[in-house]
Amino acid sequence: MRSRNLGACFCRETAGEKIALIEPGPPVRQTTYAELQTEADAVARGLVAHGLTRGDRVGLMAMNSREYLAAYFGVMRAGMVAVPFSYKLAPPVIEHICRDAELKLLFIDEGQEPKAPGFVETIRLDAPAFEDLKDPGPFAVVEPDPGEVGMILYTSGSTGVPKGVLLSHDSQRWSLERGSKAAGDRCDAIYIVAAPMFHMNATISTKGAFWNGATVVMLPAFDARAYAAAIPQFGVTTLTSVPTMLALVAREGDALGGLDFSSVRDVTMGSAPLTQALIDKVQALFPGAKISNSYGTTEGGPSPFGPHPDGVPRPALSLGYPHPGTGAELLEGSGPDEGVLYLKNPMQMNGYNNLPEKTVEVVRDGWYRTGDIMRRDENGFFYFIGRADDMFNVGGENVWPGEVEKLLETMPGVHQACVVPAPHETKGMAPxxxxxxxxxxxxxxxxxxxxxLSNAPAHAHPRHVEFLDAIPLAGTNKPDRNALTARAAELVRGAM
Known part of the structure; x- marks a missing residue:
């Protein structure tokens, strides 16, 4: 019987000497399942010896690494709560998270000391202090109570300070079990993970790989050329990514030097809107792969959609059909098949940390209001239209940035587009x-x-176009819409 603790979500049938983790380096570093679990146990023992107790919150603000994973799993094995968050955040935001989560300890790595608040004890994962913390030996994994929180992920904070999302061992385990059942045997799979471990995309992909006894190739952070080079070097079969990551890989084109991507069997892109143009480019890069559009939220679960129960082929841009055990309804729209997505399933958060009033705003009677506008086709497949918060009004007409982006990316010569609202003299706002x-x-x-103008309603056409070498990314590797909105306003006002 596998433990209910997320810190021990490893496949029991996997041989201890099988490679669990590969870090491309240089130098290349390989870690077996036995070594990773032994190190996680040593961290758990060390935390207890350090005086921390069950339920204490422990932060992780560092790049991806074996040490990060050992700390992450070790914290949860000890019955404590792992709180991964971005090292790219501004110091005031980092201080807010540390206070809001009431961190008892913070794991960091090189370069993060200046950002770490002085009121939290810190231990560097890449320094002797981490080795000193570890206490080698067996550890009896703490079995969590029903609904007990195992992890807190902080939202990006696009509309104010980030909110801490309380995630239980049970909710994430349900996701792993359901995902494993839908995907089938993945024991021979080799995943690549370059998204940051403070993001749901990376945490669930990594745990999912270990749940199935697969191997993870992990980069410290995303770099398009390093990511591409690692795929043939290690025979990667499974890619899980944010669309912008593969857009950057695809744009490298000739610079990839004819790399052999024939090992890739599955490509899943999620956590951000996806266009047909990008699907086509990714399919050209990985001609032997099955391309899937994924969807999930920190609050409502990593992937509530999957294959159609009657075997109906899934359209390329569709997110899929609701998994068994998942309720999905479209409300606040013009009809039952378009509107704001509401979800109800065991993957949902327990609530927001220290924000009961915000929790009540988005969760009613067990239904979570995602804030994402979707439509449903005649076969029950769901499609993402845009964030309710991203929609803006142009002279009385609603504009969804994602729809304009999909259109622009069909234009020959356009690799990628990001559309934001900008001030307009007569319309108020315009694309x-x-x-x-x-x-x-x-x-x-x-x-x-x-x-x-030739392919969409006039009100939706961009009044200004700025050419960039690359779309700037936020810490989660999604387009930084806040920064681009500010830049657009600055350019428009400068031209007035």
């Missing part, structure tokens, strides 16, 4: 498009505008 051209493409602002 502003940031466009990354394809290599050697010759695009003009007027050509992009005319393409949009």
């Amino acid at each position: 502003f498009a940031f466009v990354v051209p394809s290599p050697r493409a010759e695009l003009t602002e007027d050509a992009v505008k005319q393409f949009a």
Whole structure:
């Protein structure tokens, strides 16, 4: 019987000497299942000896590494709560998280000391202090009570300070069990993880791989060329990523030097809107792979959708059909098949940390209001339209940035687009498009505008177009819409 503790979510049938983790380096470092679990036990024992007790919160603010994983799993094995968050956040935000979570200890790595608040004890994962903390020996994993919190993930805080999402061992285990059943035997799979471990995409992918006894190739952070090079070097079969990551890989084009990606069997892109243009580019990169569009939220679970129960083929842009045990309804729209997605399933959060009033705002009678606008087709497949918060009004007409982006990315020469609202003299707000051209493409602002006018309602066409070498990314590797919105406003006001 496998432990209910997320810190011990490893496949029991996997041989201890099988490689669990590969870090490309240089130098390449390989870690077996036995070694990783032994190190996690040593961390758990060390935390207890250090005076921490069950329920204490322990932060992780560092890049991806074997040490990070050992600390992450060790914290939960000891019955404590793991709190991963971004090292790229501003110091005031980091201080807010440390106070809000009431951290008793914070694991960091090189370069993070200046950002770490002085009121929290810190231990560097890449220094002797981490070795000193560990207490080698067997450890009896703490079996959590029903609903006991195992992890807190902080939201990106696009509308104020980040909120701590309380996630139980049970909720995440249900996700792993359901995901494993849907995917089938993955024991021979080799995953690649480059998204940060403070993001649900990376945490659930890593735990899912270990749950199935697979191998994870882990990069400390995302770099398009390093990511691409690691795929043939280690025979990667399974890619889970944010769409912008693979957009950056695809844009490398000739720079990839004819790398052999024939080992790749499955590519899943999620956590952000996906366009057909990007699917086509990714399919061209990995011609032998099955491409899947995924969806999930920190609060409502990592992937509530999957295959159709009657075997109906899943359309490329569809998120899938609700998994058994998942309720999915579309409300607040013009009809039953378009509106805000509400979810109800065992993967949901316990609530927001220290924010009961915010919890009540989004969870009613067990239903979580995602804030994502979707539509449902005649076969019951769901499609993402946009965030309710991202929609803006142009002279009385609603504009969904994601829909305009999908259109622009069908234009020859456009590799990627990000659309945000910008001030307009008569409309109040109007679309502003940031466009990354394809290599050697010759695009003009007027050509992009005319393409949009010819293929979409006039109110949705970009009034301004700015060309970029790359779309700036937030810490989660999604487009940094806040930064681009501010940049658009600055450019528009400067031109007035």
